[in-house]
Amino acid sequence: MEDIRKSFTLRRTHSIKETVVAAVRRKPLTTQFHALDGVSFEIGEGEAVALLGFNGSGKSTTLKMISGVLRPDSGSVLTRGRVAGLIEVGAGFHPDLSGRENIFLNAAILGMSKKETEARFDEIVAFSEIEQFIDTEVKHYSSGMFLRLAFSVAIHTEVDILLIDEILSVGDEPFQQKCLARIRELHAAGKTLVVVSHDLNMVADLCDRGIFLRGGRVEFDGESHEAVARMRA
Numbered sequence: 001m002e003d004i005r006k007s008f009t010l011r012r013t014h015s016i017k018e019t020v021v022a023a024v025r026r027k028p029l030t031t032q033f034h035a036l037d038g039v040s041f042e043i044g045e046g047e048a049v050a051l052l053g054f055n056g057s058g059k060s061t062t063l064k065m066i067s068g069v070l071r072p073d074s075g076s077v078l079t080r081g082r083v084a085g086l087i088e089v090g091a092g093f094h095p096d097l098s099g100r101e102n103i104f105l106n107a108a109i110l111g112m113s114k115k116e117t118e119a120r121f122d123e124i125v126a127f128s129e130i131e132q133f134i135d136t137e138v139k140h141y142s143s144g145m146f147l148r149l150a151f152s153v154a155i156h157t158e159v160d161i162l163l164i165d166e167i168l169s170v171g172d173e174p175f176q177q178k179c180l181a182r183i184r185e186l187h188a189a190g191k192t193l194v195v196v197s198h199d200l201n202m203v204a205d206l207c208d209r210g211i212f213l214r215g216g217r218v219e220f221d222g223e224s225h226e227a228v229a230r231m232r233a
């Protein structure tokens with residue numbers, strides 16, 4: 001990522017009088033908010049990086065830049081390889097389709113062919129542990145069930161870069177442990193990880209490197225435990 005900037009327009013509610021006065025004075029009724037204010041970093045192949053920062057510091061926005069969900073206002077983002085984002089749980093899921101249909105849909109979004117998905121289908125379902133509900137429409141799923149399926153699909157695809165945003169917090173403890181073990185395996189196999197989590201001890205152990213964001217800028221970029229220490233300081 002090079003010198004990424006992203007602003008959002010903040011709206012406020014206004015009275016009719018305020019609106020008229022602003023129009024007469026030619027003043028905008030909205031304000032610009034800089035979510036990312038010149039963020040630059042490079043992540044090498046096979047690195048595990050934690051994005052750290054307090055609420056609203058720009059972590060999720062950064063992940064969305066890497067995944068391509070959002071485009072920067074200026075600056076450039078370059079990625080090499082297949083990127084799978086576990087950013088918003090079940091974002092790629094269609095509520096009226098069953099779990100089974102959604103697996104095929106999501107795998108296709110992640111670039112897998114029907115054949116590849118069929119070959120891994122049983123494994124995906126087994127990992128998610130929701131066999132019983134696989135033919136139920138996902139609108140009837142709990143958020144934890146959603147997560148299980150979304151996570152299962154993502155980790156069974158041939159991705160090079162895995163983006164994980166706070167999703168582990170949705171699952172129950174045994175599932176979290178299983179996901180963590182699987183994430184470690186993927187890292188050991190050379191996949192690149194970018195993880196956002198407020199569980200600082202977990203991310204510091206999982207990742208070698210930590211990028212600490214504050215107010216949309218990189219405040220520290222280095223060893224993960226040190227990044228956590230800076231954040232707590």
Ligand SMILES: Nc1ncnc2c1ncn2[C@@H]1O[C@H](COP(=O)(O)OP(=O)(O)OP(=O)(O)O)[C@@H](O)[C@H]1O
Pocket residue numbers: 008009035053054055056057058059060061062
């Ligand atoms: N679509 C949007 N429209 C307006 N503001 C947005 C939008 N998306 C993000 N923001 C703002 O940008 C800032 C950064 O948000 P972001 O989600 O990246 O923070 P975060 O570090 O992930 O926070 P958290 O720890 O709470 O998840 C926040 O102040 C948020 O309100």
